[in-house]
Amino acid sequence: MKKFLVALMVAFLSLSAMSAVSAHPHHDDDDKMSVREQLAISKKALEKYRDIDVALDEGFKGLVPGACVPNMGIHLIKPNRVDDAKLHIKRPEILVYEPLKNGKYKLVAGEWYVPAEKTKKTPVLFDQKFQGPMANHDGSPGKHYDLHVWLFKKNPDGIFKPENKRVSCKYAK
Structure with missing residues (x-):
C-alpha cells in the first residue's frame, strides 16, 4: 500500500506542477455533438490502450505492484497530458485498468483530471461536471477535479460515477 501511495503522490505532484488546463473541451465541435457521439469518439480513441504496453510505451x-484502488483499479497517469491547454475527449490524463487472473490488465475507464488551482470553475466534459474540488488522494497539498468515464466496463451505477463495484483488485500483484 505504501508503494501505491508513493506512486500516486509522485504522479499527482507531477500533474499539479504542469501548466494550466482549461475546464472545457478542446474542439468547438464537441459542443455540437451529442454525449453519446462524444463517448463513441473517446472510446474509439482509447481502443489502442486495451494493450497496457501501448499505454506504457506512450508515457x-x-x-506498481499493489497499486490497485478498490472499485476503481490501477491508475496510469500521463503527466504531459496536462500540458494541453484544454481538456480533450480523446486524451484523458489517466487510464484505469483492472488486474486479471491471468496477470494481464483490462482497460476499464478513462479519467480526466484538472488541478483545482488551474481553473476558476468546475470543469465540464461530456456534459458532466467533474467531481471536486477534492483533496489529492495521495495526501499531497492541493486539490483537484476528476471525472471517471467507464467506457470499457459497464458500471451499474452509471458511466460517470467515480467508483465501479464491478471492478476488482483481487488479482493485483
Whole structure:
C-alpha cells in the first residue's frame, strides 16, 4: 500500500506542477455533438490502450505492484497530458485498468483530471461536471477535479460515477 501511495503522490505532484488546463473541451465541435457521439469518439480513441504496453510505451506511468484502488483499479497517469491547454475527449490524463487472473490488465475507464488551482470553475466534459474540488488522494497539498468515464466496463451505477463495484483488485500483484 505504501508503494501505491508513493506512486500516486509522485504522479499527482507531477500533474499539479504542469501548466494550466482549461475546464472545457478542446474542439468547438464537441459542443455540437451529442454525449453519446462524444463517448463513441473517446472510446474509439482509447481502443489502442486495451494493450497496457501501448499505454506504457506512450508515457503513462504509475504501474506498481499493489497499486490497485478498490472499485476503481490501477491508475496510469500521463503527466504531459496536462500540458494541453484544454481538456480533450480523446486524451484523458489517466487510464484505469483492472488486474486479471491471468496477470494481464483490462482497460476499464478513462479519467480526466484538472488541478483545482488551474481553473476558476468546475470543469465540464461530456456534459458532466467533474467531481471536486477534492483533496489529492495521495495526501499531497492541493486539490483537484476528476471525472471517471467507464467506457470499457459497464458500471451499474452509471458511466460517470467515480467508483465501479464491478471492478476488482483481487488479482493485483
